[in-house]
Amino acid sequence: MTDLPPTEIKWAKPGDAAAVADHIARVIGAPGSKRIAFTGGSTPLKVLALLKDRALDWGSVTIALTDDRCVPDDHPASNFGKLYAALGHSGATFERLEEGAGVAPFDLVWLGMGEDGHVASLFPHMHAVVRPGPAVIATTPIPLPPEAPFDRLTLNRKALNATKEIILVVTGASKKALIERALGGDDRLPVADFLRGCGPPVTIYWSE
Numbered sequence: 001m002t003d004l005p006p007t008e009i010k011w012a013k014p015g016d017a018a019a020v021a022d023h024i025a026r027v028i029g030a031p032g033s034k035r036i037a038f039t040g041g042s043t044p045l046k047v048l049a050l051l052k053d054r055a056l057d058w059g060s061v062t063i064a065l066t067d068d069r070c071v072p073d074d075h076p077a078s079n080f081g082k083l084y085a086a087l088g089h090s091g092a093t094f095e096r097l098e099e100g101a102g103v104a105p106f107d108l109v110w111l112g113m114g115e116d117g118h119v120a121s122l123f124p125h126m127h128a129v130v131r132p133g134p135a136v137i138a139t140t141p142i143p144l145p146p147e148a149p150f151d152r153l154t155l156n157r158k159a160l161n162a163t164k165e166i167i168l169v170v171t172g173a174s175k176k177a178l179i180e181r182a183l184g185g186d187d188r189l190p191v192a193d194f195l196r197g198c199g200p201p202v203t204i205y206w207s208e
């Protein structure tokens, strides 16, 4: 049996929104078609604002979401709504989350993280439909977070790990401390599943 190397972790310097946009632009600039999973939440908004003004080969890109809240697209809590508002006219192909659907591998998975260490919609405590392969699953956080109290659809851990690389983009001192806790061995935090083990390389972008 071969021993897989441990996940390679790198802290990007600088770690700000412009550096994240540059990273994504580099992936898009590679030859051929690319599949990129975009995080939801509020942290990506600055990066999306930068990306939408860049002349990139969006026609070669399929954009998926790591997760979404089960709300209409025009609801303020919709991750798809925000993403489509920024990049809907870019020429990229959008892949919607459909419960139970299989998921093809990605070139890049962009993860955010909540204050409880959740990534995508994989929460420390949740009801979840378990599926063995890379797939879209339904989850319900326990308890429902007050800022977004909704059932969710999310890529499962296998789908998020089926990628050439991951970028983890977070802001603020408390989220930095959580990442350090996960790196130090706290496996109760869902983010730890992507930082420890033998997964794809992770570049962490952190800024105030």
Ligand SMILES: O=C1O[C@H](COP(=O)(O)O)[C@@H](O)[C@H](O)[C@H]1O
Pocket: 039, 040, 041, 042, 043, 044, 066, 067, 068, 069, 079, 111, 112, 113, 114, 115, 118, 119, 120, 121, 148
């Ligand atoms: O619910 C979610 O939260 C996390 C973190 O969001 P943020 O607003 O603190 O940036 C996000 O990564 C996830 O995709 C989203 O659906």
